[in-house]
Amino acid sequence: MKAAVIVFPGSNCDRDVAVALHQASGTAPAMIWHGDSTLPDLDLVVLPGGFSYGDYLRVGAIAALSPIMQAVRRHAERGGAVFAVCNGFQMACEAGLLPGALMSxxxxxxxxxxxxxxxxxxxxPFTGGYDAGQRISIPVAHHDGNYFADDATLDRLEGEGLVAFRYDNDNPNGSCRDIAGILSDNRRVLGMMPHPERAADAALGGTDGAAMFTSMVETLS
Amino acid sequence: MQARVFVTLKNGVLDPQGKAIENALRGLGHEGVEKVRQGKMFEIELADTDADSARERLQVMCERLLANTVIENYRIEIGGQDAS
Structure with missing residues (x-):
């Protein structure tokens, strides 16, 4: 699988997700600086967690305007897969790759x-390694993970099966309809607040997130 | 040309900071504080001389960056005159 992790000023989960991808695929992903404006031919782009630009203005808002994001948008428009975690989810919403917004x-x-x-x-491509309704335990680490969208958008997401994950009687942030992660219309872009890369190795205290990385490798390679 | 942009949360969107400020004001003994909503204000100096074109440009800036219209409203004021 040809994967790249985009590194923004203030990203802090870029290396964690790179290690998880490397372990699952046997190949280290490319690390691409946000100031670049082109991407190589890729199967997967990762927007990692962190605090890009110190969360100035709104979480993810400045990063969404980084030069690389135009290339990420073109990659997504061509049907390329994008895995957006935590701050990456916030950026993906700000960049219009996913509907809604993440609030305090x-x-x-x-x-x-x-x-x-x-x-x-x-x-x-991200969730095929799980059973429907499976309960998993994944860490969150955020101040702005409260997913918000208007009722029409929420109804559409639910109606079209685009809610990927829901908090199971354990909503840490007040998100609408307990949403923890959503998919784009073509299901090739996933945004989620919890960090599966922090639960992909027993040494980290959990392995419930590992199936996401093996699923990406199997589906996208 | 001096402009101000006010960005506020839409009605119905939860504002935990506003709520905390509201409680703090009550804690100070201010009676009758019924609701506080926190927003942002931007002071922007523009080289423009035409107010209409400045307003148009500010609108684009709001839509593109200063506000997230999923959750926020914005109001533009040019030279002290409300122009939203």
Missing amino acids: NAAGKYVCRHVAMRVENTDS
């Missing part, structure tokens, strides 16, 4: 712990 957590606090979530959609 309802309790006004930064949350850093494992959460229980349910796999809602197993028909995507």
Whole structure:
């Protein structure tokens, strides 16, 4: 699988996700600086977690205008896969790759712990390694993970099966309809707040996230 | 030309910071504080001399960067005159 992780000023999960991809595929992904304006031919682009641009203005807003994001948008428009985690999810929404927005957590606090979530959609390159309804435990670490969209958008996401993950009686941020992760219309872009790369090796205290990386390798290679 | 842009959360969108400020004001003993919503204000100096074209440009800036219209409204004020 030809994968690349985009590195923004303030990214801090770029190396974690690179290690998880390397372990699953046997090949290290390319690390591409946000200031570049072109991407090589790729099967997968990762927008990693972190605090790009110090969360100035709105989370992900400045990163969404980085030079590389035009190339990421073209990659997505061609049907390329994009895996957007945490700050990456925030960027993907700001860049219009996914609908909605991520707001401050309802309790006004930064949350850093494992959460229980349910796999809602197993028909995507990211989630095919799970059973429908499977309950998994993945860590979150965010202050702005409160997914918001208007009711019409939420109804559409649910109606078309584009909700990938839901918090399972364990919503850490107040997100609409307990949404933890969503897919694009063509199911090739996934945005999620929890960090599967932090639960992809037993040494990290959990392996429930590993199936996402093996699924990506199997489907996208 | 001096412009101001006010960005506020849409009605119905949760504002935890506004809520905390509201509670703090009550804690200070201010009675009758019924609701606080926090927003942002940008002061922008433009080289433009024509107010209409400046307003158009500011609108583009709001739509593209200053506001996220999924969750926020914006209001433009040019030279102290409301022009939204």
